Amino acid sequence: MLLDDRLEVxxxxxxxxxxxxxxxxxxxxxxxxxxxxxxxxSRLLESMMKDAGLETxxxxxxxxxxxxxxxxxxxxxxxxxxxxxHYDVQPPEPLDEWKSDPFSGEVRDGFLFARGASDNKGxxxxxxxxxxxxxxxxGKLPSNVKFLAxxxxxxxxxxxxxxxxxxxxxxxxxxxxxxxxxxDAKDRPVIALGAKGLIYIELRVKGPKVDMHSSYSTLIENxxxxxxxxxxxxxxxxxxxxxxxxxxxxxxxxxxxxxxxEKMPFDEERLLKKDYGVDRFVHGLSGLDAKREYFYGPTxxxxxxxxxxxxxxxxxxxxxxxxxxxxxxxVPKQDPQKIxxxxxxxxxxxxxxxxxxxxxxxxxxxxxxxSDPFVRIVESSAKEIYGVNPVIHPxxxxxxxxxxxxxxxxxxxxxxxxxxxxxxxxxxxxxxRLEDLYKGIRYMVRFxxxxxxQW
Amino acid sequence: MLLDDRLEVxxxxxxxxxxxxxxxxxxxxxxxxxxxxxxxxSRLLESMMKDAGLETxxxxxxxxxxxxxxxxxxxxxxxxxxxxxHYDVQPPEPLDEWKSDPFSGEVRDGFLFARGASDNKGxxxxxxxxxxxxxxxxGKLPSNVKFLAxxxxxxxxxxxxxxxxxxxxxxxxxxxxxxxxxxDAKDRPVIALGAKGLIYIELRVKGPKVDMHSSYSTLIENxxxxxxxxxxxxxxxxxxxxxxxxxxxxxxxxxxxxxxxEKMPFDEERLLKKDYGVDRFVHGLSGLDAKREYFYGPTxxxxxxxxxxxxxxxxxxxxxxxxxxxxxxxVPKQDPQKIxxxxxxxxxxxxxxxxxxxxxxxxxxxxxxxSDPFVRIVESSAKEIYGVNPVIHPxxxxxxxxxxxxxxxxxxxxxxxxxxxxxxxxxxxxxxRLEDLYKGIRYMVRFxxxxxxQW
Numbered sequence: 074m075l076l077d078d079r080l081e082v083x084x085x086x087x088x089x090x091x092x093x094x095x096x097x098x099x100x101x102x103x104x105x106x107x108x109x110x111x112x113x114x115s116r117l118l119e120s121m122m123k124d125a126g127l128e129t130x131x132x133x134x135x136x137x138x139x140x141x142x143x144x145x146x147x148x149x150x151x152x153x154x155x156x157x158x159h160y161d162v163q164p165p166e167p168l169d170e171w172k173s174d175p176f177s178g179e180v181r182d183g184f185l186f187a188r189g190a191s192d193n194k195g196x197x198x199x200x201x202x203x204x205x206x207x208x209x210x211x212g213k214l215p216s217n218v219k220f221l222a223x224x225x226x227x228x229x230x231x232x233x234x235x236x237x238x239x240x241x242x243x244x245x246x247x248x249x250x251x252x253x254x255x256x257d258a259k260d261r262p263v264i265a266l267g268a269k270g271l272i273y274i275e276l277r278v279k280g281p282k283v284d285m286h287s288s289y290s291t292l293i294e295n296x297x298x299x300x301x302x303x304x305x306x307x308x309x310x311x312x313x314x315x316x317x318x319x320x321x322x323x324x325x326x327x328x329x330x331x332x333x334x335e336k337m338p339f340d341e342e343r344l345l346k347k348d349y350g351v352d353r354f355v356h357g358l359s360g361l362d363a364k365r366e367y368f369y370g371p372t373x374x375x376x377x378x379x380x381x382x383x384x385x386x387x388x389x390x391x392x393x394x395x396x397x398x399x400x401x402x403x404v405p406k407q408d409p410q411k412i413x414x415x416x417x418x419x420x421x422x423x424x425x426x427x428x429x430x431x432x433x434x435x436x437x438x439x440x441x442x443x444s445d446p447f448v449r450i451v452e453s454s455a456k457e458i459y460g461v462n463p464v465i466h467p468x469x470x471x472x473x474x475x476x477x478x479x480x481x482x483x484x485x486x487x488x489x490x491x492x493x494x495x496x497x498x499x500x501x502x503x504x505x506r507l508e509d510l511y512k513g514i515r516y517m518v519r520f521x522x523x524x525x526x527q528w
Numbered sequence: 529m530l531l532d533d534r535l536e537v538x539x540x541x542x543x544x545x546x547x548x549x550x551x552x553x554x555x556x557x558x559x560x561x562x563x564x565x566x567x568x569x570s571r572l573l574e575s576m577m578k579d580a581g582l583e584t585x586x587x588x589x590x591x592x593x594x595x596x597x598x599x600x601x602x603x604x605x606x607x608x609x610x611x612x613x614h615y616d617v618q619p620p621e622p623l624d625e626w627k628s629d630p631f632s633g634e635v636r637d638g639f640l641f642a643r644g645a646s647d648n649k650g651x652x653x654x655x656x657x658x659x660x661x662x663x664x665x666x667g668k669l670p671s672n673v674k675f676l677a678x679x680x681x682x683x684x685x686x687x688x689x690x691x692x693x694x695x696x697x698x699x700x701x702x703x704x705x706x707x708x709x710x711x712d713a714k715d716r717p718v719i720a721l722g723a724k725g726l727i728y729i730e731l732r733v734k735g736p737k738v739d740m741h742s743s744y745s746t747l748i749e750n751x752x753x754x755x756x757x758x759x760x761x762x763x764x765x766x767x768x769x770x771x772x773x774x775x776x777x778x779x780x781x782x783x784x785x786x787x788x789x790e791k792m793p794f795d796e797e798r799l800l801k802k803d804y805g806v807d808r809f810v811h812g813l814s815g816l817d818a819k820r821e822y823f824y825g826p827t828x829x830x831x832x833x834x835x836x837x838x839x840x841x842x843x844x845x846x847x848x849x850x851x852x853x854x855x856x857x858x859v860p861k862q863d864p865q866k867i868x869x870x871x872x873x874x875x876x877x878x879x880x881x882x883x884x885x886x887x888x889x890x891x892x893x894x895x896x897x898x899s900d901p902f903v904r905i906v907e908s909s910a911k912e913i914y915g916v917n918p919v920i921h922p923x924x925x926x927x928x929x930x931x932x933x934x935x936x937x938x939x940x941x942x943x944x945x946x947x948x949x950x951x952x953x954x955x956x957x958x959x960x961r962l963e964d965l966y967k968g969i970r971y972m973v974r975f976x977x978x979x980x981x982q983w
Contacts, residue, residue, distance in 0.1 A: 106841030164843050167739070228842050269743070273842045282805030284622070286954045287855050288724070288925035290829040291821045292799075292809040297830035298759075298767070305760035312753070344747075350737030354747040366746045374745040375752035376845050381832035382853060386561030387683050387728045387888040388619050389855045389927075390831050390954055398837060400742050400844045433842040470743035472844075499741045499845055 076518055083206040084514050091202050091510055092185065094121060096178035098160070098194040099187035105138060105161035105225040115139040115224055118160045118197070125201040126208045127220055135239065137232030138224030145204070145218050152524055153217040155246035155484060157475075158197045158253075159226030162189035163499045170501035186504045191496035195505045196253035196513070197222060199491050203517030215525025219246060223474075226252070229273055229434015230474035237477040248447035248524065249478045253490020255498070256509070257464055258340035258348075262455045262516075265488040266448060267440030267468030268475040269371070270403035272413050273433040276300065277396045278425070284381070287389040297380035300395040303425045307373060307416070312355060314373045314401075316419045322406040326369050330467060333443065334364045338464055348495060368467050372402040398433075402472055405438045439479035439486070440468055447485040450528055454520040455489060458512065463489070489516070531973055538661040539969050546657050546965055547640065549576060551633035553615070553649040554642035560593060560616035560680040570594040570679055573615045573652070580656040581663045582675055590694065592687030593679030597698075600659070600673050607979055608672040610701035610939060612930075613652045613708075614681030617644035618954045625956035641959045646951035650960045651708035651968070652677060654946050658972030670980025674701060678929075681707070684728055684889015685929035692932040703902035703979065704933045708945020710953070711964070712919055713795035713803075717910045717971075720943040721903060722895030722923030723930040724826070725858035727868050730886040731755065731875070732851045739836070742844040752835035755850040758880045762828060762871070767810060769828045769856075771874045777861040781824050785922060788898065789819045793919055803950060823922050827857040853888075857927055860893045894934035894941070895923055902940035905983060909975040910944060913967065918944070944971070 076084070098121070103114035115131055118141045122129045127143030141160065165175035165188045173179035175188040185195070200220070207214055221244070223233055237244060254263045280296035281289075309315055326334060341359055345351050354363055380395030382388035401416070403409060413435060420428055441448065443465060455463040469488065478484050491513035497503045531539070553576070558569035570586055573596045577584045582598030596615065620630035620643045628634035630643040640650070655675070662669055676699070678688055692699060709718045735751035736744075764770055781789060796814055800806050809818055835850030837843035856871070858864060868890060875883055896903065898920060910918040924943065933939050946968035952958045 106843060107839070164837065164839055164841075166837065166839055166843075170739075271844070273844065275842075280806070283625075283952065284955045285804060286926060287827070287829040287831055288857060288927070289804075289822075290827045290857075291825045291925065292813060292818055293804065293806055294810050295830055297833055298763070301756050301759045301830065301833070302765070304753075304756045308753070310757070349740060349744075349748065351735070351748055355749050358747060363747055367744075370746045372742070372745045374742040374844070374846060375750055375756065375836065376742055376843060377836035377838045377847070378752055378756070378850070379834050379838040381830065382619065382621065383832045383834040383851075384562065384619055384621055386619075387730075387853065387855075388561060388621075388831060388954070389726070389728065389829070391829060392832070395833070396838075398842065400842075402743060402745075470746065471741060472743070497738065499843065500739045 079210045094198045095195050099178040099189050102176050103161045104164050105228045106164050111138045111224045114160050115141050125205040135232050135236035141222045143220040150217045153246040155249040156220045158222040159193050160222050161224045161227050163227050183507050184504045190505045191492040192498040193252045196490045199513035202514045215522050233474050246484050249484045249486040251488030254488045255492030255496050258343040258494045261461050262459045262463040264463050265466040265469040268473040270438035271472035272401045272409050272435045274399045275431040277429040280393050284393050285391040287391045290391050295391050296395040306423045316415045339364050374400045376400050403438050409435045437476040439476040441485045445485040450523050451487040454523050458516045458519050534665045549653045550650050554633040554644050557631050558616045559619050560683045561619050566593045566679045569615050570596050580660040590687050590691035596677045598675040605672045608701040610704040611675045613677040614648050615677050616679045616682050618682050638962050639959045645960045646947040647953040648707045651945045654968035655972050657969045670977050688929050701939050704939045704941040706943030709943045710947030710951050713798040713949045716916050717914045717918040719918050720921040720924040723928040725864050725893035726927035727856045727864050727890045728888040729854045732884040735848050739848050740846040742846045745846050750846050751850040761878045771870045794819050829855045831855050858893050864890045892931035894931040896940045900940040905978050906942040909978050913971045913974050
């Protein structure tokens with residue numbers, strides 16, 4: 074099913090502008106982990122929101138990076154749609170693996186490459202362009218729109234809860250469109266209805282006060298060894314987390330959810346070989362088991378580890394310090410604070426009471442039920458625009474501050490976006506396909522029409 | 529006991545020149561691990577050797593970095609002394625912990641700071657200056673002198689064995705003065721009579737073909753986890769190496785050696801608190817036990833480990849690769865090749881058969897008996913010049929290619945030098961005290977006289 078002709082023409086005529094806007098937004102670095110360019114990017118985004126017809130403001134009184142907020146209230150609207158996005162990006166490192174500058178937004182063969190192209194700047198542009206086109210063609214939007222874009226999602230949204238708690242009324246809405254998603258390996262659009270919780274910890278351990286000649290290792294404890302031992306003690310030899318109570322609150326999927334999972338397409342072959350070059354999943358998981366683990370399983374991941382000499386060749390050193398960055402992802406009902414306390418206790422009990430814990434982020438999981446009417450609208454619009462049945466994921470495998478909207482504000486929330494299976498979010502050569510950008514604009518137009526007019 | 533007046537005057541008058549030569553040599557970087565400036569340094573050293581009265585040549589046909597060789601044959605000499613030194617240095621990293629440029633040779637408060645100042649360039653200068661002064665005052669040397677300086681000791685002397693095996697006759701000598709040593713915490717000169725063996729391995733493990741979003745860690749194995757588990761499997765929870773046969777060939781010290789060890793001064797308090805800021809030795813070792821472990825124990829050390837994101841803040845990544853640099857130090861009778869094979873087998877047997885092993889260096893341990901007449905000369909000269917009984921270490925705790933000289937060429941070998949307890953070799957702010965440099969020149973003059981005239 075196509076959009077109204079005038080809308081189709083407007084999308085067509087706006088293609089070049091859409092690409093330019095993604096480039097403009099990506100060319101402004103906004104690496105929250107490194108506090109690089111974030112404020113500059115908030116101002117750029119505000120001007121783009123204004124240009125899309127929103128009344129905007131930049132909010133900073135919650136602390137942390139600026140929130141860019143825009144809204145457009147329609148006199149006779151029945152419904153209110155809230156967009157949640159973020160304009161910050163992951164660090165671009167390792168830089169030497171990018172084929173073009175991560176902040177150049179280079180277009181090659183119909184792809185646009187940039188840190189943030191898919192996660193989440195391309196989606197922001199698709200959404201703003203949809204608003205602009207609807208206003209341009211009809212002079213009004215089909216529903217009230219509230220657009221919230223934060224600047225530190227990639228470091229765990231440490232201040233967003235303050236903003237949300239102080240603005241419950243402002244943010245009231247009938248449905249929340251989450252930051253985005255990527256189509257699957259067979260190019261079916263994906264709708265995600267939840268997010269895992271997250272604790273991100275940096276574990277630090279100190280050794281002697283200077284790097285020493287490694288010949289002293291008969292006498293002096295090496296902090297790298299201690300870190301390796303502490304990490305190793307977090308899991309058994311099957312990779313199961315040994316922290317007390319870690320799995321206690323993990324809910325197994327219901328019979329209905331398992332039935333949906335069973336049917337859900339999941340292209341293991343492509344995931345394993347073509348895109349990621351691995352031979353097998355952990356424990357040889359496949360089929361329903363792999364899907365269940367992916368959507369319903371908690372994780373404990375080493376995101377980074379470093380100690381001593383890591384340059385070329387050899388250096389015989391007993392390092393003075395070591396650190397690891399760990400992320401644990403949680404499913405609904407698991408309490409991040411309880412698990413954090415349990416991890417600390419576990420590490421202490423193994424003889425590592427002197428380790429420092431730096432908690433970089435911590436938040437709960439969230440899920441909107443598949444049966445929610447809002448989900449039906451997201452789904453039916455996708456079927457119309459993409460011409461295939463979308464795949465509904467009960468949750469993202471990733472995380473985000475969705476719990477603030479779902480658990481606190483009680484807004485049904487779903488995520489759909491312009492990424493594709495090879496978008497490489499969080500990795501070198503992140504990209505979007507330009508065709509997905511254009512289709513994403515059409516989708517958002519259709520979705521807003523359906524939400525405003527048929528719900 | 530003082531040197532002959534004319535010698536004392538020559539040492540005194542040559543002080544400024546000696547400092548300048550150390551600076552010149554240190555200002556020429558020669559980081560073998562990074563192949564930085566090594567060849568340039570070999571040419572500089574050759575010119576210094578010539579200036580000290582040696583007939584020189586630069587040898588490269590063994591492969592690897594140039595060997596700078598100099599000699600001076602005396603018509604009626606009874607004895608031949610061989611010097612072993614190296615003009616390469618450890619990498620200077622971490623650079624931000626140096627108070628002055630590691631290649632500046634800055635002098636502050638009577639200390640000269642530079643990478644290589646103590647290990648081993650300052651010693652080279654002390655030895656060459658002693659030759660120069662003896663020639664200046666007497667017109668001849670008290671013994672034949674052969675001076676070998678290699679350019680890749682810090683990366684495990686990978687080619688030196690080829691040179692030595694091809695030049696057994698050239699290198700024939702009655703005693704070998706090894707590269708150097710540092711005085712102990714109470715400023716007693718240290719004479720070391722051996723070196724531990726070494727295997728330096730880089731362990732590499734691959735994961736998915738790109739860095740992935742860490743949400744995939746339910747399904748895809750993380751190479752950082754696998755590395756941590758493989759390393760952890762190398763030792764038990766007491767730090768004892770679990771590799772099959774690792775301790776089989778370790779010889780315990782004899783009764784006589786234990787008696788010497790018992791009396792040997794070993795300033796634990798200073799080592800622990802003042803210089804290295806640690807509270808205790810591993811397992812609470814102290815006294816004889818600590819000394820035995822230090823001189824007679826093998827080691828397994830993590831010199832470096834790296835994977836994933838190690839920058840500021842957080843990044844949730846499942847890394848595509850991980851590596852660790854491991855050094856194992858061995859004592860006499862332990863066979864590096866046998867142990868390397870055993871480490872590989874161990875790692876394989878634990879489920880890590882896909883790990884890559886890059887062996888950066890591998891050599892045997894060596895020891896000269898305390899009763900050797902050459903050791904008496906080294907010791908008595910030290911007592912005369914330093915005015916205290918030197919401390920004799922049965923071995924360095926560190927390593928070097930001494931086995932080529934002791935085990936192959938059968939030359940008694942001892943090490944004494946101009947370092948002090950706080951010289952920070954292999955660490956930031958490596959330094960020597962200028963007074964030690966001057967005294968080191970006087971010592972070498974005295975030692976050569978004793979060796980040539982009284983043996």
